[in-house]
Amino acid sequence: MADHRRDLRVAIAGLGSIGTKIAAELDRGIDGLLLSAIAAREPDKRRAFLSSLRQPPVILPIEQLAEVADIVVECAPSHLLRTIVEPVVRRGKAAVVVSVGALLDNSDLIDLAKAHGGRIIVPTGALIGLDAVNAAAVGTIHSVRMVTRKPIDGLKGAPFIVQNGIDIDNLREPLRLFAGTAREAAKGFPANLNVAVALSLAGIGPDRTMVEIWADPTVTRNVHRIEVEADSARFSMGIENVPSENPKTGMITALSVIALLRKQRATLSVGT
Numbered sequence: 001m002a003d004h005r006r007d008l009r010v011a012i013a014g015l016g017s018i019g020t021k022i023a024a025e026l027d028r029g030i031d032g033l034l035l036s037a038i039a040a041r042e043p044d045k046r047r048a049f050l051s052s053l054r055q056p057p058v059i060l061p062i063e064q065l066a067e068v069a070d071i072v073v074e075c076a077p078s079h080l081l082r083t084i085v086e087p088v089v090r091r092g093k094a095a096v097v098v099s100v101g102a103l104l105d106n107s108d109l110i111d112l113a114k115a116h117g118g119r120i121i122v123p124t125g126a127l128i129g130l131d132a133v134n135a136a137a138v139g140t141i142h143s144v145r146m147v148t149r150k151p152i153d154g155l156k157g158a159p160f161i162v163q164n165g166i167d168i169d170n171l172r173e174p175l176r177l178f179a180g181t182a183r184e185a186a187k188g189f190p191a192n193l194n195v196a197v198a199l200s201l202a203g204i205g206p207d208r209t210m211v212e213i214w215a216d217p218t219v220t221r222n223v224h225r226i227e228v229e230a231d232s233a234r235f236s237m238g239i240e241n242v243p244s245e246n247p248k249t250g251m252i253t254a255l256s257v258i259a260l261l262r263k264q265r266a267t268l269s270v271g272t
């Protein structure tokens with residue numbers, strides 16, 4: 001009989017604001033899971049952190065993580081999504097993807113996963129309520145709208161701002177930077193609007209999910225407000241994320257991945 005209780009081996013691709021927290025939590029211990037490997041851009045610079053772990057994992061290049069893991073958590077810059085996820089799904093394993101915006105330009109990875117029995121799992125991340133959006137999508141969703149407000153530091157360097165020569169450094173009041181679809185938002189703000197893409201994939205897709213983005217010098221948190229109109233329910237959701245050491249990334253993102261990992265072997269699992 002197969003041993004269903006063997007620990008699931010988890011590897012982490014990218015030791016930044018998200019990956020470091022997940023690695024530390026796995027090392028502290030999550031039932032049924034084992035931190036097997038890590039990929040870091042400059043492992044030598046992460047020696048102090050790595051040697052603080054009770055059971056130091058092996059260090060591997062991102063494309064080799066799937067060789068020693070059942071689940072690979074992608075938490076690296078979005079341009080590396082394909083390099084990380086392709087070998088995972090080719091081996092029929094599971095990739096947890098946080099740079100979800102990059103999935104739109106690499107959607108063939110979903111077909112590849114299907115062909116090889118692999119899985120791509122998108123956590124709720126910095127957002128809220130994707131369980132309700134999933135449920136409403138079983139029926140008919142008429143519209144999904146999201147308004148994001150971020151402090152200036154959370155938006156600096158976004159391609160949309162650079163390409164349009166918009167000066168956000170000297171703003172005194174909120175400025176609406178963008179209104180359009182989640183697909184366009186992900187192109188213009190790849191490190192800021194993963195949440196819009198996650199919302200769209202849970203609901204009515206990146207071309208029907210409408211997004212506004214505001215640069216707001218009056219807020220200190222990444223604020224997302226969402227309105228969903230469906231045949232089963234109408235709901236509004238809001239979340240105000242405390243930025244992590246990376247001002248573009250809410251602290252809750254790493255916690256969301258940890259909660260998702262805990263569910264992989266939980267006896268009682270709550271929420272869809």
Ligand SMILES: NC(=O)C1=CN([C@@H]2O[C@H](COP(=O)(O)OP(=O)(O)OC[C@H]3O[C@@H](n4cnc5c(N)ncnc54)[C@H](O)[C@@H]3O)[C@@H](O)[C@H]2O)C=CC1
Binds near residue numbers: 019097127248253
């Ligand atoms: N789905 C969601 O709700 C959210 C997703 N994100 C996305 O998650 C991703 C990670 O975010 P953070 O951890 O805040 O970014 P970060 O910039 O703090 O960390 C990324 C890490 O990847 C490492 N890295 C770069 N090249 C590498 C390579 N070749 N091999 C191994 N490691 C490499 C970097 O050195 C860095 O430590 C980003 O794409 C971000 O946009 C962020 C917030 C919310």
Ligand SMILES: O=C([O-])CC(=O)C(=O)O
Binds near residue numbers: 191194251
């Ligand atoms: O989705 C993202 O990339 C990050 C974000 O909005 C947040 O942390 O609130």
